[in-house]
Amino acid sequence: MGAPTFGWVRAAMSAMDEINDQAFARRLRVPVVMLAAGNDRIVSNDAIETFADRFRLGSQIVLRGSEHEILQERDPIREEFWAAFDAFVPGAKLKRSA
Structure with missing residues (x-):
């Protein structure tokens, strides 16, 4: 990857x-679910929350203690x-387990 x-x-x-x-x-x-990293220093959780509040079919879940790359976190957060x-x-669980 290069510069934008x-x-x-x-x-x-x-x-x-x-x-x-x-x-x-x-x-x-x-339907939309947004999973936000609680300790994100790249993306604004306040902006995510403001956006989520406007949804008709959506929600936001904050993963406390998580950094920006949620899937590269410790096992409990993943x-x-x-x-x-x-x-x-x-x-989804059935397909991932198969």
Whole structure:
């Protein structure tokens, strides 16, 4: 990977503008669960919470003590992530175990 291009930065800024529109989350028609790292220093948990509050079909779960890369965390945090994932996605545990 290299440094971000101007095109990537422009697309990222445009996406952030769209997501920050108050009506964006309310227009989503698919269930969403956001798993946030409690000790994230890269992504704002306050921004995630604000966004999650706008959902009709969504929720936010904060994994306390976790850093940004949740799936590279200690086993207890990864287990908490997978438990939330399995509870959200029907049949996910069966497919992962097979």
